[in-house]
Structure formats: structure tokens, C-alpha cells
Amino acid sequence: MNLVAQALLGGTVFALAGAVGAALTGPRVRAVVAGVSTSVCGAGGLLAGIALVDGQTYSATVPGLLPLGTAAVAGDALSGVFVALVGAVAVIAGIYSIGYTSPGSPLDHGPGSGAGSRTVQAVLPLFVTTMVWVPIAGNVTTFLVLWELMALTSLVLVLAEHRARPQVRTAAAWYASMTHAGFVAILLALVLFSSQVGGDSFAALRVGAAELPTTLRSLIFLLALVGFGSKAGIVPLHVWLPRAHPEAPSHVSALMSAAMVTLGLYGILRVGFDLLGGGQRWWWVLVLAAGAVSALYGVLQASVAVDLKRLLGYSTTENMGLIFMGVGAAGIFAADGDRPLATLLLAASVLHAINHTGFKTLLFLGAGSVLRSTGLRNLDSLGGLVSRMPITTALFGVGALAAAALPPGNGFVSEWLLLQGLIHSLPAAGSPSVLIAVAMPLAVGVVALTAGLGVATFVKAFGVGFLARPRSMAAGNAIESPVSMRAAMALAATGCAALAIVPAIVGPTLNRVAATFPTVCDGAPLQGGVTLQLTRIAGSMSPLLILCGLFAAALVIVVTLRIAGRGLPRRKALVWGCGGTRLDPRMEYTATSFAEPLTRVFDDVLAPEQDIDVTHHAESRYLIESVQYRQKVADRVEVALYPPLLGAATGWGRLAGRMQNGSVHRYLAFGLVGLIIVLVVVGVTS
Amino acid sequence: MRSLFRKILTTGRVAQPAPARASDQAADPGVLRGSVQIRHVDAGSCNGCELEIASAFGPVYDAERYGARLVASPRHADVLLVTGPVTRNMEDPLRKAFEATPAPKRVVAVGDCAHNCGVFAGGYGVVGTVGDIVPVDVEIRGCPPEPDVIVAALRDLTGR
Numbered sequence: 001m002n003l004v005a006q007a008l009l010g011g012t013v014f015a016l017a018g019a020v021g022a023a024l025t026g027p028r029v030r031a032v033v034a035g036v037s038t039s040v041c042g043a044g045g046l047l048a049g050i051a052l053v054d055g056q057t058y059s060a061t062v063p064g065l066l067p068l069g070t071a072a073v074a075g076d077a078l079s080g081v082f083v084a085l086v087g088a089v090a091v092i093a094g095i096y097s098i099g100y101t102s103p104g105s106p107l108d109h110g111p112g113s114g115a116g117s118r119t120v121q122a123v124l125p126l127f128v129t130t131m132v133w134v135p136i137a138g139n140v141t142t143f144l145v146l147w148e149l150m151a152l153t154s155l156v157l158v159l160a161e162h163r164a165r166p167q168v169r170t171a172a173a174w175y176a177s178m179t180h181a182g183f184v185a186i187l188l189a190l191v192l193f194s195s196q197v198g199g200d201s202f203a204a205l206r207v208g209a210a211e212l213p214t215t216l217r218s219l220i221f222l223l224a225l226v227g228f229g230s231k232a233g234i235v236p237l238h239v240w241l242p243r244a245h246p247e248a249p250s251h252v253s254a255l256m257s258a259a260m261v262t263l264g265l266y267g268i269l270r271v272g273f274d275l276l277g278g279g280q281r282w283w284w285v286l287v288l289a290a291g292a293v294s295a296l297y298g299v300l301q302a303s304v305a306v307d308l309k310r311l312l313g314y315s316t317t318e319n320m321g322l323i324f325m326g327v328g329a330a331g332i333f334a335a336d337g338d339r340p341l342a343t344l345l346l347a348a349s350v351l352h353a354i355n356h357t358g359f360k361t362l363l364f365l366g367a368g369s370v371l372r373s374t375g376l377r378n379l380d381s382l383g384g385l386v387s388r389m390p391i392t393t394a395l396f397g398v399g400a401l402a403a404a405a406l407p408p409g410n411g412f413v414s415e416w417l418l419l420q421g422l423i424h425s426l427p428a429a430g431s432p433s434v435l436i437a438v439a440m441p442l443a444v445g446v447v448a449l450t451a452g453l454g455v456a457t458f459v460k461a462f463g464v465g466f467l468a469r470p471r472s473m474a475a476g477n478a479i480e481s482p483v484s485m486r487a488a489m490a491l492a493a494t495g496c497a498a499l500a501i502v503p504a505i506v507g508p509t510l511n512r513v514a515a516t517f518p519t520v521c522d523g524a525p526l527q528g529g530v531t532l533q534l535t536r537i538a539g540s541m542s543p544l545l546i547l548c549g550l551f552a553a554a555l556v557i558v559v560t561l562r563i564a565g566r567g568l569p570r571r572k573a574l575v576w577g578c579g580g581t582r583l584d585p586r587m588e589y590t591a592t593s594f595a596e597p598l599t600r601v602f603d604d605v606l607a608p609e610q611d612i613d614v615t616h617h618a619e620s621r622y623l624i625e626s627v628q629y630r631q632k633v634a635d636r637v638e639v640a641l642y643p644p645l646l647g648a649a650t651g652w653g654r655l656a657g658r659m660q661n662g663s664v665h666r667y668l669a670f671g672l673v674g675l676i677i678v679l680v681v682v683g684v685t686s
Numbered sequence: 687m688r689s690l691f692r693k694i695l696t697t698g699r700v701a702q703p704a705p706a707r708a709s710d711q712a713a714d715p716g717v718l719r720g721s722v723q724i725r726h727v728d729a730g731s732c733n734g735c736e737l738e739i740a741s742a743f744g745p746v747y748d749a750e751r752y753g754a755r756l757v758a759s760p761r762h763a764d765v766l767l768v769t770g771p772v773t774r775n776m777e778d779p780l781r782k783a784f785e786a787t788p789a790p791k792r793v794v795a796v797g798d799c800a801h802n803c804g805v806f807a808g809g810y811g812v813v814g815t816v817g818d819i820v821p822v823d824v825e826i827r828g829c830p831p832e833p834d835v836i837v838a839a840l841r842d843l844t845g846r
Contacts, residue, residue, distance in 0.1 A: 576761050576786045579779025 004048045004058035004075060011044020011087075011132065015125035022121040027103050034121035035098035035484070038128050042090025045132035049084025053077050053509050059138055066141055072201055074138030077512040078274065081350060082135040082266045085357045088495065089259040090128040092488045093251040096365050097124065099482035100251055100372055115249035120160040124252070127153035131259055135266050139201040140190045147186065151179045154260060157252040158244050171243035178240040182230030186267065189223035192216070193275070205275045217276055221283050224271040225290075232264025233317045234324060235294040239638045242301070245313035246377060250368020253309060257316045258361040262353050265323055269517075272331065273346075277519040281435075284331025287324055288439065292446045294321030297637065299450045300602055303457040304595040304633045307377045308367045311461055312360065315403060318450060319356040323349045325443055326418050330520070332436070333425065339522035344534060345421040346517070347510040347525040352414035354506060358499055359402035359411060362492035366396035369481040369489070370465070374474045379461065379591035384470030388478040393466045395489040402496050404458040405451045408547040410500035413532070416541060419447055424537040453598070460594045469585045501544050504532055592631060599633065608633045701748040705834070707841055717790045718764055721753045722844045724794075725763035725787065729780050729816060730806075731770025734830040735797040739767065742833040742840075749837045753844035760786040765843060769796045771803040771812045772819050784820040792843065795822045796836065798829040 018037020022030045052058065058075040065071040075083070101116040114120075130150040137143035155176050162168040194200050196216060197208030209217065230237035241261075245253045268287070272279065298317030305311035326349030334342035367377070369392040376382055386393045402409035425440045426432050432440075470476035480486070498505065504526070511524035527533045531542040577583045599608050611630040617623035659670075726739060742749045743756055757763050760783045772780060784793070795816040798804045806812050816822055826839045 573785060574782070576759060577782075579776075579782050 002056055002058060003051045004056050005060070007044040007048040007051065008058075008083075008132065008136065009044075011041040011048075012129050014044070015041035015129040018125040019122045022125070023118055027116055030118065030121045031098050031101045031116060034101070034124050035094045035096075037094070037125045038097065039091045039094030041125055041128050041132065042087045042092075042094055045083050045087025045128075046091060047087070048075075048132075048136075049080045049082070049087055052080025052083065053512055054080075055512070058136070061138070066145055069141035069200055070139065071142050071145075072138035073133070073136045073142065074202060075136045076516050077509075078266070078269060078516045079135040081354070081509060081513055082263060083132055085262055085354060086128070086131045086135075086259040089255055089357060089361050090132070092361055092365070092492050093255050094124075094128075095491065096254070096368070096485050096488035097249075097251045099484035099488075100249065100368055102482065114164060115160045115252075117160065120157060120249070123153050123156045127157055127252075127255065131255070131263065134263055135270075138203075140194045140205070141200060144183075144187055144190065148183060150260065150263075151176075151183060154252070154256055155179070158248045158256075160249050160252065161247065165247065168247040171240075171247040175240040175244040178230050178237065182227040182237070184227075185223045185230070186227030189220045189227060189271070192223070193220050202270075202275060206277070209276050214280070217279060218283065221272060221276060221279060222286075224267065225283075225287065228264040228267035228271070229290065229324075230264075231267065232261055232320045232324070233294070233298075233313075234264075234290050234320060235297045235317065236637045236641050238294065238298070238317045239635065239642060241317055242305075242310045242313040242635065245316070245364075246307055246309035250309070250364055250371060253312075253368070254361045254364035257313065257364055258357040261316055261320060262357055265320070265327070265349075265353055268324075268327060272327075273334075273517045273520045278331065278334045278517075281332055281335035284328045284335060285435065285439070286328070287331060288328025288443065291321045291324030291326075291328055292443060294318070295325060295450045296321070296446055297605075299453040299457060300598075300605060301633070301635065303453050303460070303598050304606060304608075306379050306591045308370065308379055308382070308461060308465060309364070309377050311379075311457065312363050312367060315363075315454070315457065316356075316360060318454065319352065319360070319403075322415065322418065322447065322450060323352050323356070325349075325447065326352065326421070329422060329425065329440070329443065332439075334520040336433070336436075339520065340525070341421065341425060341537075343514045343521040343523055344525040344537070345418070346521060347514055348414055348417035348421050350510055350513055351417060351503070351506060352411075355402065355410040355414045355496075355499055358492065358496040359399045359409070362395060362399035362489060362496060363403060365485070365489045365492060366392055366399060369485055370396075370478070372485075373478045373481060374472075376472065376474050379464050381472040382465045382470070382475045383468045383585065383588065384475055385466045385478055388470075388476075389466075389480045391486050392481055392489065395486075395493045396466060397462055398493045398496060400458040400462040402500065404455045406455060408500050408543060408550060410496050410503070413500065413503045413541070413543055415447065415451055417532075417534075419444060420534060420537065420539045422447065424539070456595075456598065460591055464589060464591045464594055468588045471585045471588065471590070501547060503543060507532070599631075605636070606633050607636050700745050701751070702746055704751070705838075707838075718792065718843055719845050721755070722765055722840070723755055723757045723763045724765045724767050724840075725757055725760045725783065726767040726769070727760075727776075727780055727783050729768050729770045729776040729800070729819075730773030730812070731797065731799060735769040735799075738830045738833050738836060739769070739796065742836040744833075747833040747837050749840050752837065752841045752846045754837075754840040760784075761788070763787050764790070765792045765794055766820070767794050767796055768800055768816045768820070768822075771799045771806045771809070772814055772816055773811045774813055775811075777813045777819060780816075780819050792823040793820050794824045794826065794839065794843070796826045797831060798827060801825055801827060804829060 014037050018033055021037070022034040025033055052075045058073065060073050062071040101121065103116060127150065130146050130153055134143070134146045134150055137146050155172060158175055159168060159172045162172065193205055196212055197205050199205065199208060233241040245257055248256065272283065295318050298314045298321055302311045302314035302318060305314055326345045330342040330345035330349065333345065369389065370382065370385065371377055373389065374382065402411045405411040405415045422440050422444045425436060507526040510526055514521035514525060525534065531540050533540040575583060599606060609632045613628040615625045617625050728736060741747060760766065766783060766787060768780065795801060799806060800816040803812055803815055824839055824843065826836055828835055
């Protein structure tokens with residue numbers, strides 16, 4: 001039993017004990033038991049992940065554990081990265097949940113409801129356990145069982161606050177249907193795969209994949225793309241993300257958005273690059289296109305979103321889109337034979353996944369702190385938190401900087417890498433293929449536009465949400481979060497800062513991940529300590545030097561202004577309020593007004609619904625009593641695509657309902673007819 | 687678009703030739719020279735003066751060619767161009783606008799009302815003349831003053 005097994009099994013034992021303990025104790029103890037066991041389980045996962053990346057391997061089979069097959073686990077460096085990511089998020093979310101679910105916040109709706117309830121607290125460690133084991137699964141049966149357990153436990157957690165808010169149930173219904181539709185696609189893909197290959201374990205699939213006909217391989221890949229894409233929140237399968245993330249308790253949102261969604265990427269990498277070994281070029285063109293659409297659509301919706309957690313949910317779609325773009329481009333170049341470039345792009349994607357996990361954890365936890373102390377998610381009612389919740393504000397600021405992909409945030413590093421890969425994709429000599437000549441410049445444009453809109457989005461989230469003066473009583477009465485929540489956010493911020501300043505610490509990890517795809521990748525893409533150096537193309541960057549440069553520039557400006565202004569008299573004056581006698585918080589920029597130019601520019605894509613109601617005075621129509629303005633930006637993809645699907649599903653349901661009249665005779669007849677059909681089929685075919 | 691360009695081409699220059707200045711001396715030499723940013727404050731005017739000011743900055747009189755320019759905030763301005771008798775509601779905003787204007791600053795009172803409240807003198811909503819609220823440096827008389835009078839006064843400020 002090596003370190004990986006010890007860490008994983010130890011964490012699992014702790015989590016199961018924590019689940020039992022949480023089910024048996026009172027609310028205060030329960031919060032601590034569930035939080036600590038989640039964290040310990042996460043720490044086990046983190047340790048195991050690091051050991052796996054470090055070169056240890058772990059494989060075991062347990063016959064008889066699962067009803068339909070053998071439970072098998074097999075970990076490599078690719079598993080290790082994702083296990084470590086899940087573990088790290090779980091450690092932080094566990095610590096955070098101790099404070100978040102403890103009684104005594106505006107979100108506390110009495111015993112037995114909300115995030116502190118017995119069921120939710122007992123399921124939290126179980127959810128983390130299943131997520132930690134998913135990337136270690138070594139055969140199809142184990143993978144599918146764990147994947148489904150992960151979906152079910154997370155569904156219970158999404159439903160946590162269903163008594164307080166009815167919209168939680170709608171969100172959970174959306175999540176359940178989307179995740180199960182995805183599961184069906186994955187099930188079909190993997191079962192088809194293993195039945196054609198004649199083996200259940202991933203090792204057998206890897207060996208047998210080469211002999212499968214191309215059409216079948218393409219079908220398997222497409223099904224897997226749909227399934228894993230729905231988990232990763234890729235447009236048009238993203239609809240559950242902006243619903244489930246806002247309604248789930250915030251530590252669960254962090255776990256889902258930062259860890260679970262990333263497992264969608266794991267699935268694509270495992271099936272596409274590892275089991276199928278790269279495959280056709282057009283698969284990856286599809287992935288690139290889906291990623292580009294997701295990145296643009298996600299960031300556009302995020303930039304006009306008013307609900308803070310909905311904004312973060314759309315931002316997840318955006319970031320997964322960027323990651324899928326990198327993966328798609330890597331696949332294209334691998335199919336073309338340019339494996340060093342594919343390696344670089346793949347490394348950029350995995351690095352962005354790591355960075356996204358870091359800052360999205362931090363941002364969701366920050367949003368949770370705001371929600372817990374004010375009960376608000378609506379940015380238009382927030383503001384002024386900088387003086388009431390200074391630590392939360394500062395930490396959310398760190399996350400927003402990272403998510404905006406500006407230096408010195410960690411998001412910048414990976415987006416820079418991705419851009420480097422895409423920009424240098426045209427060959428130095430000779431003419432590129434038409435596809436690359438058209439697709440790659442477009443991809444660069446998409447990444448650039450996404451980055452620009454991302455800045456606007458997070459300026460809005462931070463500026464409107466935290467700065468200026470409070471726009472509501474609840475925001476004005478905010479109190480700073482408990483120490484465990486602050487500590488968890490500080491931990492996440494430390495992780496982001498480490499990734500931002502010395503990204504080279506994950507360089508070896510990325511090189512090892514690349515080495516797990518011998519048919520796709522070639523060579524080590526990154527080198528260097530303080531300065532990040534690319535091996536294939538002439539590119540290097542030092543985030544530490546950028547940080548020092550920024551600091552020095554700021555210092556120079558401040559000192560110059562001080563020196564230049566020396567001796568001049570200082571005048572204190574009120575802020576100019578257009579001559580008004582009082583400056584009201586209602587005069588401040590709101591999230592809606594900040595995003596108004598974007599709504600107007602991207603009118604054709606977003607199609608906002610605007611509604612103006614003018615009420616006239618009773619005496620004269622020339623005098624106006626009140627004007628009401630409402631604006632709603634609906635998710636256009638959802639509005640266009642889903643109602644027909646839902647209508648068809650409802651129609652089928654009605655039809656099935658007509659067959660069910662409760663009569664025993666009818667059911668017996670159904671059974672008889674079914675038996676006859678089976679017998680006829682068997683008789684004809686054999 | 688084409689009709690716009692044609693209009694531009696066929697209309698030509700409508701600005702009147704610049705008349706000679708009354709005096710060669712600027713009103714306060716050394717303080718404001720060449721370029722003057724102006725914030726207009728309507729303290730309670732009947733809008734007669736506003737029409738003339740709009741005309742003074744229009745294409746015919748074109749005060750901007752002498753360096754006078756209207757801006758959108760007293761924070762950007764050197765000069766406050768105040769019209770009308772000061773009403774109760776505008777007394778405080780006028781004072782605030784004056785305070786918000788960075789020094790060195792000048793106040794130009796436009797119209798008879800700014801000077802002596804005109805026909806509104808003694809009205810229940812009228813607090814007083816512009817000079818009662820803020821120190822006035824230049825007065826332009828007339829009810830309303832004609833655009834060329836306003837332009838001449840502004841040229842004294844810009845020195846051009």
C-alpha cells in the first residue's frame with residue numbers, strides 16, 4: 001500500500017466517519033464535524049494527487065464491490081492533477097463551511113433547513129469523496145458509478161435551501177435533467193466502447209481503440225463530448241450552471257464550479273487524448289468551435305449579469321470555453337503532427353484549469369460571505385462593503401484580478417500561454433492549411449475579446465458590489481464573516497498568489513501530464529524558475545518581474561506626485577454632485593447601468609427585454625407620476641433551444657400517462673405483449 | 687451620408703468675419719489668456735439669455751474661434767457664465783458650483799436679470815442678484831444681450 005492508497009483510503013474513511021458523525025450530532029457540532037471531515041478528505045486527495053503527479057502509480061481491483069462488475073482504480077499523472085485540484089478545493093471549502101453553516105446568519109432559516117441541515121452536512125463529505133475518486137477510476141463500471149454518485153450527492157447539496165426559496169427546486173430540476181442527459185451520453189459512449197473492444201478496464205480500451213473503425217471512434221468521441229461538455233458547462237449545454245450555482249450554498253457552488261466542472265475537462269482529456277489516442281482532426285475543430293462559442297457567450301452573459309453568483313456561473317462557462325479552445329487547438333495540431341505545439345496548448349489548458357479552480361473557489365467563497373452577511377446576491381442592492389467587510393473585500397479583489405486575466409493575477413499567466421500557442425501556430429516557413437490559417441487568427445480574436453469583456457465583468461463585480469456606498473439597508477448593516485470563512489478565503493487567495501507569482505512551480509506537473517499522452521504530446525513545454533520559458537517557441541515571461549515592475553511604476557508615480565505637489569496648498573472640497581444638495585446612493589452606478597453600453601453594443605446577441613411603464617397624473621396626461629423601467633437579459637440559447645425539447649418531453653410524458661390508467665389487467669396485458677415481442681425477436685434472430 | 691457631405695460642401699463658411707476688438711488689453715492680463723473654459727449656470731433665467739449664448743457659440747458668431755469654450759462641469763472650468771436672477775432653488779447650487787471651480791476663476795453675469803433681477807425683482811422665489819451670492823467680475827448688460835456683445839465680453843477674457 002503506497003502513499004497514494006494510504007492518503008485516499010484514509011481520507012475516505014474520515015469522510016464516511018464525518019458523514020455518520022454529522023448525521024448524529026446537533027447543529028453546532030455538525031458544522032464542525034462535516035467541515036473538518038471534508039477538509040481531511042480533501043487533504044488526503046491533495047496528498048494523493050501530488051504523489052501521483054510525482055510519479056507514483058496506484059492501481060487496484062476489488063472484485064464484488066460493484067454489482068455488475070469489478071471495481072478497479074488506476075491513477076496516473078493526469079488523474080493526479082485533477083485529484084489534487086478537487087482535494088485542494090475541498091480543503092478550503094471544508095474550512096469555509098464550518099463558519100458558513102454555523103447557526104446565526106441571515107441565511108439561517110431555523111432547524112432542519114438550509115445549508116446547515118442534517119442531510120446536507122452529512123452529504124458534503126460524501127460528495128467530496130466521490131469527486132476525489134472519479135479521476136482514479138480504472139474501468140468503465142467504476143467510473144460510471146462514481147460519476148453518477150457525484151451527480152446525485154451534488155444534487156442533494158444543490159437542493160439544500162429548497163424550503164426557503166422555491167426557485168431552488170427549479171434549479172435543481174434543471175441540474176438533475178442536464179447532468180443525467182450528460183450521464184446517458186457518457187454511458188452510451190463508454191459502454192459502446194467497452195463492448196466493441198471487449199474489455200472493461202481503461203488499459204484494455206487504450207489498447208483496443210486503435211482497431212476500432214473510424215466511424216465508431218467518432219461516435220464514441222461525440223457522445224463523450226456531449227456528456228462531458230454538459231458537465232463542463234459548454235454552450236448550449238450550460239443552462240444548468242447559471243441556475244444551480246446561485247441557488248446552491250456557496251461552499252457547494254465553489255466545489256461544483258471549481259472542482260466538479262473541471263472533471264468534465266478530465267473526461268475529455270481521458271477519452272479523447274488517452275483512450276482514443278488523439279483521433280480525427282475534425283473532432284478537435286468541433287471542440288475548438290464549442291470552446292470559442294462558450295467563451296464568448298459566457299463572458300457576454302457574465303458582463304450583463306446582475307446576480308453575483310449567476311455572474312460567476314457564466315464566468316465558469318467562459319473559462320471552460322477558453323480551456324476547451326486550448327484542448328481543441330492541441331488536438332488539431334496533434335492530428336497534423338505538430339506535437340510540440342500541441343503539448344504547449346494542452347499545458348496552457350491544464351494550467352488555466354488549475355488557475356480557474358483557484359480563483360473561482362475564492363470568488364464563490366467571497367460571494368458566499370457577502371450572501372451570508374447581507375442575504376443579497378443582487379449587485380444593484382450591494383455596495384459599500386469595503387468599510388464593513390474589509391477582509392472579504394480585499395480577498396474578493398484578489399480573485400477578481402485573477403479572473404480578469406490582468407497581471408499580476410494568475411489567470412493572466414495561462415491566458416498568455418494560450419495566446420502564445422495560438423499566435424505561434426502558423427508555421428515559420430511554408431503556407432499553413434486553410435483551416436489553421438482561418439481558425440487560429442479567429443481563435444486569437446475570441447481570446448482577446450473574452451479577456452477584454454472579462455475585465456469589464458470583474459470591474460463591475462468588484463466595483464459595484466464592494467466599493468462606493470451601500471445601496472440598501474442590508475448591505476449597510478453587513479458584518480464581517482466568521483474567522484473560519486476568512487481563513488478559507490485567505491488560503492484560496494494564497495494559492496492564487498503563488499500560482500500568479502511563480503507559475504513555474506506547476507511546470508513539472510504540466511510536463512508530466514503531457515507525458516501521459518504519448519500519441520499527442522511530445523517534449524516538455526515549460527521550463528524555468530522565476531521566468532517562465534517556452535521550449536518550442538521563443539517566448540518567456542516572468543510574472544514576478546511584472547509584479548515588481550508594476551510596483552515600481554506605482555511607486556514612481558506616487559513619489560513624483562508628492563514631489564511635484566510639495567509646497568502647493570491643499571484644498572478640501574466636496575465631491576461635485578452637479579450642484580445637488582445631497583449625494584444619494586441611488587445616484588451611484590449600478591451593475592445594470594454599468595453594463596448598459598455592453599447590452600446596447602451586443603444587442604443582437606443578448607436580445608434584452610426592456611419594458612417602460614409610464615403612469616400619468618389623474619388630472620393631466622402632461623404630468624407624469626412615475627416611470628418604471630425593467631430590463632431582463634434572458635439566456636437566449638436556453639430560450640431558443642430548450643422549450644421545444646421540453647415540450648417534446650412533456651408530450652411523451654402525457655402519452656405515457658395515457659397508457660397508465662391504474663388497471664391491473666392492462667399492466668398484465670402490457671407484460672404479455674412484451675413477452676410475445678421478445679419471443680418473436682428471439683425466434684426470428686436465432 | 688452623401689447629402690450631408692454635399693451640404694457641407696455647398697454651404698461654405700457662415701461665420702461672420704471677426705470684428706476688431708474694442709481694446710487690446712485683456713480684462714485681467716496674466717490670469718486667463720488665450721483659452722478659457724466656461725461653465726454656464728442658469729440661476730433662474732427666462733431662457734432668453736440662453737438663446738443668445740447658444741447663438742454666440744453657434745456657427746455664425748462662433749465664440750470658440752476666440753478661445754472661449756463651453757464645458758460640462760465647473761471642475762473643468764475657468765469661468766462661470768451665470769444668467770438670470772438667483773432663485774431660491776438655485777442659490778445653493780450656484781454657490782456650490784462657484785466653490786467647485788478651481789482657482790483662478792472669474793464669474794461673468796449675463797443679462798439684466800443677473801445685474802438687478804429685472805422684471806423678477808421682488809418675486810417670492812427670487813433671492814437676489816448674482817452679485818449677492820458670488821463675486822461677479824464681468825457684467826454683460828442687455829435683456830437679453832446680443833450675441834456680439836457676449837462674444838466681445840468673452841474676447842476680453844481670452845485676450846484674442
